[in-house]
Amino acid sequence: xxLSLAYDxxxxxxxxxxxxxxxxVLLILVHxxxxxxxxxxxxLGTKQGRKIILxxxxxxxxxxxxxxxxYNVGRSLHMLKCSAGNITLSVLExxxxxxxxxxxxxxxxxxxxxxxxxxxxINLVSNMDVRGMERSLAEASDNVRTELTQxxxxxxxxxxxxxxxxxxxxxxxxxxxxxxxxxxYLTQIKHDNVYQSRQLMEALRRVSGDITLPExxxxxxxxxxxxxxxxxxxxRGLWGVLALFNYALICGLMLGLDHLVYWSLQNLLSWAxxxxxxxxxxxxxMKIKGEYIGFIPHSISDMYKRYPYTVRMMPxxxxxxxxxxxxxxxxxxxxxxxxxxxxxxxxxxARRLRRKVCASFYRSREEHRTQYLLWKILEKxxxx
Numbered sequence: 473x474x475l476s477l478a479y480d481x482x483x484x485x486x487x488x489x490x491x492x493x494x495x496x497v498l499l500i501l502v503h504x505x506x507x508x509x510x511x512x513x514x515x516l517g518t519k520q521g522r523k524i525i526l527x528x529x530x531x532x533x534x535x536x537x538x539x540x541x542x543y544n545v546g547r548s549l550h551m552l553k554c555s556a557g558n559i560t561l562s563v564l565e566x567x568x569x570x571x572x573x574x575x576x577x578x579x580x581x582x583x584x585x586x587x588x589x590x591x592x593x594i595n596l597v598s599n600m601d602v603r604g605m606e607r608s609l610a611e612a613s614d615n616v617r618t619e620l621t622q623x624x625x626x627x628x629x630x631x632x633x634x635x636x637x638x639x640x641x642x643x644x645x646x647x648x649x650x651x652x653x654x655x656x657y658l659t660q661i662k663h664d665n666v667y668q669s670r671q672l673m674e675a676l677r678r679v680s681g682d683i684t685l686p687e688x689x690x691x692x693x694x695x696x697x698x699x700x701x702x703x704x705x706x707x708r709g710l711w712g713v714l715a716l717f718n719y720a721l722i723c724g725l726m727l728g729l730d731h732l733v734y735w736s737l738q739n740l741l742s743w744a745x746x747x748x749x750x751x752x753x754x755x756x757x758m759k760i761k762g763e764y765i766g767f768i769p770h771s772i773s774d775m776y777k778r779y780p781y782t783v784r785m786m787p788x789x790x791x792x793x794x795x796x797x798x799x800x801x802x803x804x805x806x807x808x809x810x811x812x813x814x815x816x817x818x819x820x821x822a823r824r825l826r827r828k829v830c831a832s833f834y835r836s837r838e839e840h841r842t843q844y845l846l847w848k849i850l851e852k853x854x855x856x
């Protein structure tokens with residue numbers, strides 16, 4: 473609970489302690505509970521346990537990859553927003569060029585000996601509010617960053633709640649399946665009664681002196697000892713391998729998508745950060761000459777000035793590192809899938825062990841089930 477489900481150590485200790493106390497009391501006082509809990513152990517090696525592990529692997533892939541993808545996309549959008557805002561600010565800040573140029577022109581005009589109030593003749597003023605636009609862009613960027621942060625936080629919280637809920641649900645389902653198996657064993661004489669046990673063969677020898685089984689029961693019954701599998705067990709194993717392959721494919725797609733998004737955005741941002749600054753300049757050339765009737769011509773003014781400015785595409789403050797795919801996620805998913813594969817290989821023995829556990833807890837019931845199989849075999853012989 474502390475490592476996988478992100479519970480606090482204190483909370484995990486309280487929950488584990490309470491569950492341990494309750495289970496201890498139940499195991500001591502209630503005999504069927506002991507059977508159910510014992511059956512749960514080999515049930516982890518059956519289809520139900522494999523479902524829990526594969527679903528955990530898939531859930532782990534989703535809850536680890538999706539938040540990482542959204543985080544990287546959000547970071548990339550923020551960097552692009554920062555770059556676009558910086559370009560806009562650079563262009564807006566370049567508005568000082570015509571403003572300064574007009575001021576210089578006005579100064580040159582003030583040098584005219586015959587013009588006292590040049591502002592009456594030329595009054596060109598730039599009214600562009602650069603600072604206001606800077607504040608608007610900064611507020612917009614902060615809003616976008618806040619929304620992306622909240623989205624990432626909500627996804628993370630949802631994934632944690634989903635992990636905890638599904639983990640609790642799987643534990644309840646496992647216990648419920650064990651209860652259903654024990655109930656079926658006790659109430660239905662045909663429930664999972666397909667085992668060729670030593671007790672059955674000894675009873676068959678005592679009754680008829682012949683332990684040869686009819687052909688249909690040779691294919692139907694499963695030996696409780698040995699590694700030989702019948703057709704049903706082999707078919708069940710193949711379906712288990714196919715389900716394992718499907719889950720592995722989905723987990724691989726999630727991990728591949730996480731790596732693809734990270735690699736693509738990393739290359740895109742590396743390319744964007746390598747774009748050089750754009751240098752520009754405004755050249756202002758002014759030459760004014762005037763002539764007054766009856767007076768000597770005067771050379772009024774000559775002006776040549778260059779006003780350089782720079783547009784920065786991706787300043788260092790906009791570049792942030794992305795979150796690389798977590799290697800522990802890949803390791804954990806591989807461990808889950810490898811464990812599921814081992815479960816597929818050992819599912820036959822887990823099913824046999826589950827029946828043996830119930831037989832050891834309820835010996836009289838196992839005798840009734842054995843007598844039922846013996847009666848069916850003898851009935852089949854007489855019919856033949």
